[in-house]
Amino acid sequence: EPEVTQTPSHQVTQMGQEVILRCVPISNHLYFYWYRQILGQKVEFLVSFYNNEISEKSEIFDDQFSVERPDGSNFTLKIRSTKLEDSAMYFCASRGIGTGGRETQYFGPGTRLLVL
Amino acid sequence: KQEVTQIPAALSVPEGENLVLNCSFTDSAIYNLQWFRQDPGKGLTSLLLIQSSQREQTSGRLNASLDKSSGRSTLYIAASQPGDSATYLCAVDTGRRALTFGSGTRLQVQP
Numbered sequence: 001e002p003e004v005t006q007t008p009s010h011q012v013t014q015m016g017q018e019v020i021l022r023c024v025p026i027s028n029h030l031y032f033y034w035y036r037q038i039l040g041q042k043v044e045f046l047v048s049f050y051n052n053e054i055s056e057k058s059e060i061f062d063d064q065f066s067v068e069r070p071d072g073s074n075f076t077l078k079i080r081s082t083k084l085e086d087s088a089m090y091f092c093a094s095r096g097i098g099t100g101g102r103e104t105q106y107f108g109p110g111t112r113l114l115v116l
Numbered sequence: 117k118q119e120v121t122q123i124p125a126a127l128s129v130p131e132g133e134n135l136v137l138n139c140s141f142t143d144s145a146i147y148n149l150q151w152f153r154q155d156p157g158k159g160l161t162s163l164l165l166i167q168s169s170q171r172e173q174t175s176g177r178l179n180a181s182l183d184k185s186s187g188r189s190t191l192y193i194a195a196s197q198p199g200d201s202a203t204y205l206c207a208v209d210t211g212r213r214a215l216t217f218g219s220g221t222r223l224q225v226q227p
Contacts, residue, residue, distance in 0.1 A: 033214060043160070043205065045214035056213060091160065093215075102167055104148065105215060109159040 002026045004108035006092050012114045013082055021077045021111045023092030031095035032075045033105065034067065036060070036088040043091065049075065082115045089113075118143045120208055122218035129196055130226050137191040137221045139206030144184050151180050151191050152205040154220070160205065164191070196225045 005024045013019050025032050034046040047057040049067055066078045075094075079086055089110045098104040119142045129135055139149070148167045152160045164173045164180040166189065172181040179192040193200060203222045207215040 035214070042219050043207070043215075043217040045216070048214055058214075089157075089159075098165070102148070104150070104165055105209065107152075107160045107162070112157070 004092055004094055004106050006090075006108035006111050008111060009109065010112045010114075012116065015084055015115055016081050019079050019082055019113060021079075021090050021092075021113070023075045023077075023108055024073050025075055025092070025094030026096055026106055027073070029094035029096035029106075031055075032067075032069070033093040033095070034077045035091045035093065035107075037091065037110075038085075038088045046077070046090075079113075082113075084115050087113060087115045118208055118210055118216040120206060120216050120218040122204075122206055122221050124221055125219065126222040126224075128224040128226060131196060131198060133196050133225075134192065134194050135196055135223075137193070137204050137206075137223070139189040139191070139218055141187045141189075141208045141216075143208075143210065144187050145210060146184060147209045147211050149180075149182055149189050150207045150209065150215070151178075151189075152207060154203045154205055156203075163204075193223075196223075198225045198227045201225050 007022045032049045035043050037043045045058050047061045048055045064080050068076050089112050091110045092108040093105045095105045121140045123138045150165045151163045166173045166182040177194040182189045201224050203220040205220045206218045
């Protein structure tokens with residue numbers, strides 16, 4: 001069964017450094033999402049992406065964040081200058097037709113980011 | 117704005133018990149509702165997805181119900197096992213927008 005993949009699984013970085021989190025959505029999906037989960041807290045929406053542009057973003061997704069689909073398969077989240085509070089699990093999801101013939105979101109395994 | 121609440125926040129039961137986890141949402145105009153399982157430090161495993169037109173879905177020992185008009189869903193786990201210990205998350209889909217997640221119920225099944 002096709003699945004969403006994410007790399008790396010873990011990343012440790014120094015405060016102020018740039019990080020790029022990578023995702024490969026399911027190939028025939030058109031809608032892509034990033035969520036994050038700070039340890040012990042809710043899964044929170046960051047941004048959605050459709051037709052090569054951001055379709056919706058939350059208040060968390062400030063100027064330090066950007067997303068890109070650099071080629072036909074990858075979907076990336078960049079954090080320009082990481083802060084301690086960016087430490088979280090970051091989930092990528094893509095949306096497409098699931099079982100039952102209706103659209104649903106499929107989640108990747110996550111990237112755990114630790115900012116020191 | 118959609119708000120999702122899960123009760124209880126934590127639950128500890130002896131092995132073999134049947135249990136019910138609750139999820140409520142404020143906006144009944146939903147596309148579907150999903151239940152996920154999350155083990156500590158791990159990703160999200162989709163357990164059941166209920167479309168807005170459905171009343172319930174079953175998978176093995178799990179049964180999820182949906183009452184859209186009252187803004188509620190329940191996840192029923194039959195004959196609980198220690199391996200069921202995890203956090204269970206409810207998430208509401210209101211269309212092509214983001215999922216809105218609850219805070220989860222942390223389940224501990226005692227052997």
